[in-house]
Structure formats: structure tokens, C-alpha cells
Amino acid sequence: MKTNNTKRNIVLGILFFLPVAFLLMLYPAKHNYEPLNIVNSKVLEIDKFYSDIQDTIRLKDHITVLGFLGQSPLSNSIAASNLKELVYDKFKGFKKFQVVIVVPEGTENEVSELKKEINTYEDLKFWHYIFGTPGEIKMFHNSLKSKNKLSANLSSQNVFIVDKDLNQRGRIDGREKKDIEADKPAFSVYSYNMIEVSDIKNMMSADMRVLFTEYRQKRKGKFDDSNTRRSKELNQNNE
Numbered sequence: 504m505k506t507n508n509t510k511r512n513i514v515l516g517i518l519f520f521l522p523v524a525f526l527l528m529l530y531p532a533k534h535n536y537e538p539l540n541i542v543n544s545k546v547l548e549i550d551k552f553y554s555d556i557q558d559t560i561r562l563k564d565h566i567t568v569l570g571f572l573g574q575s576p577l578s579n580s581i582a583a584s585n586l587k588e589l590v591y592d593k594f595k596g597f598k599k600f601q602v603v604i605v606v607p608e609g610t611e612n613e614v615s616e617l618k619k620e621i622n623t624y625e626d627l628k629f630w631h632y633i634f635g636t637p638g639e640i641k642m643f644h645n646s647l648k649s650k651n652k653l654s655a656n657l658s659s660q661n662v663f664i665v666d667k668d669l670n671q672r673g674r675i676d677g678r679e680k681k682d683i684e685a686d687k688p689a690f691s692v693y694s695y696n697m698i699e700v701s702d703i704k705n706m707m708s709a710d711m712r713v714l715f716t717e718y719r720q721k722r723k724g725k726f727d728d729s730n731t732r733r734s735k736e737l738n739q740n741n742e
Contacts, residue, residue, distance in 0.1 A: 526552075533560035538717045539664070539710050542693050543648035543671035549603070553632035555614065560603060561630045566714060567665040568602045570697070571644060573658025576606055576613045580620050582660060587621050587630070589704045590662075590711070595629050597715055599667065602630045605640055607657055647671055648693045661694035662703070664710065672714055677706075 546562065554560045562569075568590055572579045582693055586602065594600050606614060614632050621627070635643070640657050647663055664672040674692035676683075695707040 531688055539672045539713045540571040540675045541670045542675060543668075544669075544693065545646055546665050546671050547643050547646040548668045548669065549605075549633055549643065552605070552635040553637050554631055554633050555611065556631065560601075560633055562603070562665050562669055564667050565599045565601050566597070566667060566711075566718070567600075568606070568662050568711075569647075569665055570602070570662040571605045571640070571653060571657060571659040572617075573654060573656040574607050574610060575656060575658075576604075576610055576617045577620070578656055580617060583617060584621050585697050585700060585703060586662060587627070590698065590707060591627065591630060593708060594711055594715070595627075600629060600683070600715075602627075604630070604632045605643065606634055607637055607640060608634045610634070648673075651695060659694075660696050660698050662697055662707075663694045664707075664714065667718070672710065689730065 545620075549560060549562055552560075568586070570586065572583065576583070583604070591602050611634070618627075637657060641653065644653050644659070647661075649659075650661065651661060651662065653659055666672055671693065673694070677692040678687060678688045678689055692706070692710075695710075696702045
């Protein structure tokens with residue numbers, strides 16, 4: 504009988520302390536949480552562009568994945584499909600999330616064909632196309648921090664993350680922990696390559712989840728804005 508009581512007490516002790524131990528393990532992770540860096544705070548609004556729907560499309564108050572498909576959108580259908588399957592499908596359920604694709608005026612017919620190609624099983628209601636003149640597109644792209652210029656046909660393989668306050672998000676130091684330990688050179692991440700599946704499937708998806716976590720914490724009043732201020736200071740120092 505004494506043996507049975509001892510076993511029972513051990514089991515009850517384990518059942519009691521396991522949740523406590525789990526919470527203690529989670530605490531450092533929350534405490535060490537860092538938001539996705541602000542790499543540029545000068546992104547222009549898209550009020551000079553028109554959309555292919557009646558609703559007004561804006562960056563403000565949205566978490567936006569922003570892309571440029573140029574004068575021949577159909578020729579970039581693989582990039583668009585990667586973005587749809589690996590990013591849009593993952594995050595379309597999050598509040599205020601949208602994908603905005605910038606294309607030149609006169610590409611409306613190709614955009615319609617592209618829609619048919621990638622909108623195979625669903626209506627992409629959080630995926631928008633906006634149209635502008637070449638000058639407007641270049642000016643808008645210049646407001647983004649990028650290591651690459653637009654191509655001659657106003658397209659880019661890279662997409663950008665823009666937050667609700669028109670800040671461009673990314674990584675001031677894009678190295679993983681193992682790279683830092685190996686003392687590899689630091690590099691910044693301003694955008695994500697749609698052709699490189701691992702880039703948007705792994706790095707970009709992880710960064711998007713960090714950004715949504717930040718806004719969730721802000722809604723709950725648990726976010727420390729000093730982290731964002733630190734990101735801005737680091738960004739200014741790197742300019």
C-alpha cells in the first residue's frame with residue numbers, strides 16, 4: 504500500500520510540475536523576442552496608382568507584401584505562383600494582410616490572363632494589382648530600400664514587406680546564429696527573391712510570422728516599442 508501511495512505521489516508531482524516547467528521554458532523565449540527590423544521608414548503611399556477593382560487600395564494600416572511584375576506580367580507567372588503558394592496561402596487569414604502587385608498602365612489584359620493562371624481554385628480577394636505610369640513606378644520603387652534596381656521593363660524578382668505605418672521591414676543583420684558563430688560577414692535583408700523558393704518559404708515566412716506576432720502583442724499591450732526604436736537607430740547608423 505505504501506509503495507502505491509509513493510507512486511501516486513510521484514505521478515501527481517510530475518503532473519503538477521510539468522506545466523510549471525513548460526511555462527518557465529517559454530518565459531526566456533518571450534523575454535528575448537525581438538521584432539522584425541525597420542530598415543526604411545520612407546515608403547511612399549500608393550495613392551497615385553489606380554486598381555483593377557472599385558475598392559481603394561492603400562498601404563497604410565495594412566501588412567503588405569509588395570511586388571513589381573513589370574510590362575509583361577505573364578512572363579513572371581512562376582514568381583507570382585511561388586508568392587501565392589508559399590506566402591499568400593499561409594497568411595491570407597491574418598487580419599489586414601494583403602499582397603499588392605505594381606504594374607504599368609496598359610498591362611490590364613495580361614493581368615487578367617495572369618489572374619486566370621494563378622487564381623485556379625479561389626478568388627484572391629487580398630491580392631491586388633495597381634497600375635501607374637513608368638515614372639510613378641520608378642519613384643515609388645525608389646522610396647524602398649533595395650540592393651537591386653528595377654529592370655528595364657519595370658519588374659523585379661524581389662518582394663518587400665511594408666508594415667501598417669509605411670515602414671519597410673527586413674533584417675539589419677541577416678545572418679543565422681551559426682553564421683554569427685562562424686564569424687561570417689554581416690549582411691542586410693531588404694527584400695526577398697520570389698524565384699528562390701527557400702528564400703520566401705523559409706526566411707520570408709519566418710519574418711512575416713515575427714511581424715504578425717509584434718502586432719498581436721501590441722493589441723494585447725505586451726509589446727515594448729523600445730525594440731523598434733533600437734531598430735531605427737541601427738538603421739540610421741548604417742546609412
